[in-house]
Amino acid sequence: MNSTLAKLAVPIGVVGIILLLVVPIPAGLLDVLIIVNILLALVTLLTTMFVKKPLDFSVFPSLLLVATLFRLGLNVASTRLVLGEGYAGQVIASFGHVAVGGSIIIGAVIFLILVVIQFVVVTKGAERVAEVGARFTLDAMPGKQMAIDADLNAGLITDVQAKERRAEVSAEADFYGAMDGASKFVKGDAIAGLIIIIINLIGGIAIGMLQRGMEVGDALNTYALLTIGDGLVTQIPALLMAVSTGMIVTRSNAESDIGATASAQLTQSRTALMIAGAAAILMALIPGMPIIPFIVVGAGLIVISQRIKGNEAKARAGAAAAAAVEGLAPRSDTAEDLIEQMRVHALEIQLAPDLVDLVSGASDDLLARVRALRRKVAIDLGMVVPPVRTRDNVDLPPSTYAIRIAGVEAGRGIAPAGKVLALGENLESLPGTATVEPVFGLAGKWVPGEMRPRAEMAGATVIDRVSVLVTHLSSIITGNAARLLTREDVRVLTDGVRQVSPSAVDDLIPGLLSLAEVQRVLQGLLAEQIPINDLPRIYEALSVRAKVSADPEGLVEAARQALGPALTALYLDGAVLRVIMIEPGLEQSMLEGMRPSDQGSQILLDPVRIDAILGSLRTAMATVEASGLTAVLVCAPALRPAIRRLVSAQAGGLPVLSYEEVTSARVAIETVGVVRGTETIAA
Template identity: 85%
Template sequence: MNRNLTKLAVPVGVVGIILLLVVPIPAVMLDLLIIVNIMLALVTLLTTMFVKKPLDFSVFPSLLLVATLFRLGLNVASTRLVLGDGYAGQVIEAFGHVAVGGSIIIGAVIFLILVVIQFVVVTKGAERVAEVGARFTLDAMPGKQMAIDADLNAGQITDAQAKDRRAEVSAEADFYGAMDGASKFVKGDAIAGIIIIIINLVGGIAIGMLQKGMEITDALNTYALLTIGDGLVTQIPALLMAVATGMIVTRSNAEADMGSTASTQLSQSRYALTIAGSAAILMALIPGMPIFPFLIVGVALIVIGQRIKSGETTKQAAADASLAAEKTAPRSDTPEDLIEQMRVHALEIMLAPDLVDMVSGASDDLLARVRGLRRKIALDLGVVVPPVRTRDSVELPASTYSIRIAGVEYGRGLAPSGKVLALGEALDGLPGVVTVEPVFGLAGKWVPSEMRHSAEMTGATVIDPVSVLITHLSSIISLNAARLLTREDVRVLTDGVKQVNPSAVDDLIPGLLSLAEVQRVLQGLLMEGIPINDLPRIYEALSLRAKTSNDPEGLIEAARQALGPALTVQYLDGNLLRVIMIEPTLEQSMLEGMRPSEQGTQIMMDAAKIETVLSSVRTSVAAVEASGLSAVLVCAPALRPAVRRLVSTQSGGLPVLSYQEVTSANVTIETVGVVRGAESLSA
């Protein structure tokens, strides 16, 4: 029942306000409504002082509109009574007598002062603050959303917390946008109040003289008193609402109400209070100044400052005791805490203590850059990179970072704060620390940030520390994408394929291959740097191959053949593909020596013959690279997996393609080298 009454209170009140604009009301009811109006404004103002953040009073813009309409309705009702009956209730008459105080001029001056305070000072300032607050809140909204996403990607908050924070950011933007518009109600109310006062005064004098035959002085005294009283009973609550508007839009999020926050922050410096107290005592010594008021205020400020000093000493002692207790307190050993401590994170960035400023929320914030990297890798490789956990480690040397996968360090580098990495040859004239870029092995030097322009003038490439770390992280993720692809990731990717191409999934999983077998195939593709973002085509190729054999090596080759053109295009120079062939006799010998093993097919040959083949591969690759070019090694499809395993560790990552993969694309092939065996070389 109470809930229903609460829901109906505002709609019924709005309907009553509309009736107030049309239907005359007796003076007794007007008195009651004026008192309600004043108390509503006072309660609203006090509420704005006790809320901890603006969103705790999110109904304020709507309440401001209703209160403004209510005051305008009272203005109309009081004007009808003033002009019609020459009497508008005891409240208006009492306010008029108090303000006038026996003199119409004094009452008019006081009323004008209140109007100036409300319209020129409070209303104008509140309107400007609301406008600026709305603009900056809306401008900051994308940055706040990115910060939330960065915290979510870094694992610092959960999905539920991220959802709540996004909703709070959206609500904050809506609130300040509404306040920008609602502040115009306050300004319009002030203008309307001034116009209504003028109308009441002029109309009252005219009615008194023309209709009631009153002398001009009598009419002026009567209607001026009522007009000033009417203006006060509406302008005072309007002033309170204007102050409340300014209060709510100038409040920032705090842990306490305004009174507690103001008293705490004003008394946070004992030096400020002591100096102010001393200044008050000195001002008391100026001839002609009242001595006792200045002495009382000055002594009070000095006493408060000394009490703050003793309080600070007590707080510091308590803080030291709390810190000592925290250090000696045993760590929690609940099962949940132990499980969290035991958990191995897929990706971690360990930072030396002096590098924690990288995680700062600025435009070059590490977490924001990691989020962008995750998106880029997802688009390039088709792999959803797990959230990257970032934390500091006192075990790392200064300015050092460490990148870990499943708790194992895969890379380490330097990213000193206040410096940039310059890569070039003419760096001897610049101060700094000589280093080697961790990804490409380029010689460089860490130079002070203020020398950035000087380094660029030498022709060097200048990179900031966050970019160095992100480039290193990108390289490690790309090289270990197969290790990062989990069974759960495969399930999520498969569900995504099923939404757009259900037949490709239904034909393959689980009838022909299990999720684990599909994961193994995808990991095999990633190990060779092949993107898996074209999953529908991969799944269709696996469905055809799995009907005859579920051998992992054969499945991987079937997927590669389906992706043939996409594999070749990344090695093209325009429309030209440079290849290194295997001498036919040697290739036939390799095919005859192929044997299955647990790691896949292997080429069974004498160690001397294998070394000769590898030496010939290195020679061919060196000759191509000496010309500033690049090439791929091609061979028979059945031989390709074994050849790749054979040469992968000896040729600097030379790509190995099959004849079918090369010919599937419409390219021009140029042979730039031939791999020969011992017989060919001796001949």
């Protein structure tokens, strides 16, 4: 029942306000409504003082609109009574006679002062603060969202916490946007109150003289006092609401209400209080000044400063005792804490203590860049990179970072604070420390940040240290994508495919292949840096192949063949695919020497001949690279897995494609070399 009344209170109140504008009401009811208006404004003002953050009073913009409409309705109702009956209730009469002593001049001056305070000081300032607050909040919204995503990527918060923080950021933007508009209500209310008081004054005098035959003085005395009383009883709550508006838009998020915060911050400096107290006592010595008030106030400030000194000493002693107890207390050894300490993170960046500024916002934000990298890898490879945990490690040398995969270090580099990496030739003239870029092995030098323009003028490519770290991380993620793809990731990806192509999943899993077998196939593709974005096509190809054989190598080749055009597109130079062929006789010998094994098919040939083949391939690659070109090695489909396994460690990651993968793309093919068992012929 109470819940229902609470829901209906505001709608019923708004309907009543609308009726107030058109339906006459008795003077007694008007007194009640005026008292309600004053108390509503007072409660609203006190509430704004006790909230800890603006969003705790998020209904304020709507409440401000209703309160403004309510006051205008009371203005209309009181005007109707003042002009029609010459009496508008005891509240207005009391304000007109008692509050201003029955003086029209005093009442008019007080009313004008209240209007100036509200309109020029409070309303104008609150309007500007609300406008600036709305602009800054909206401008900062993307950065806050990125910070939330960065914390989520770093594993500092959970998905639920990230969702709550995003909702809070959105609500904060909506609130300040609404306050920017609601502040116009206060400004309009002040203008309306001034216009209504003028209309009432002129109308009252006219009615008194023309309709009731009163003298000018009598009409002015009667209607002017009622009009001023009417203006005061509505202007005072309007001023309270204007102050509430300024209070709420100037509030920042705090751990306590404004009273506690103001007391704590005003008394945080003992020296300031002592100087102010001494200044008050000195001012008492000025001839003509009241001695007792200044001395009392000054002595009070000095006493407060001394109490603050005692409290600070007690606080320091308590903090020291707490620190001692904490140092002696053993670390928590609950099962949950131990499990968390033992947990191995899929991806982790460890930073030396002097590199923590990379994640503290003092420099280019590493966490935001990692978030962007995760998105890029997801788009490029079609896999979800696990969150990257970032923490400091005091065991690392200064300026050093280490990248770990599943607890094992996969790469290490340096990123000195205040320096940038210059890559290129002719770096001898630049001061700094020589180094080798960790991804491409290029010679470079870490130079001071202020030398960046000079390094660029020298023709060097200059890279900031966060970019160096993120590039290194990207290389490690790409090279270890197969290790990072977990079974849970495969399940999530499969659920996504089921939403767009349910038949591709239902035909394959679990009837033909298990989730573990599908994971192994996808890992085989990622091991050769083949994107798995087109999962529906991959699953369809696996469904056909799995009906014949569930051999992992055959499944990977079936998936590759289905992705043939996409694979070929990765290595095109313009519209041309440059290839290195294998001499047909040698290829036939390889087919005859191919044998299955637990690790996949292998080519069994004489070791001397294998060395000659690899030497011939290296010569072909050197010839192609000398021409500034790139090429791929092509061979028969049955040979492709075995040849790739043979040359992967010898040819620097040379891509190996099958004839079917190349021909399915329908592109122009240019042969740039032929591999023989004894020599290489360059085209």
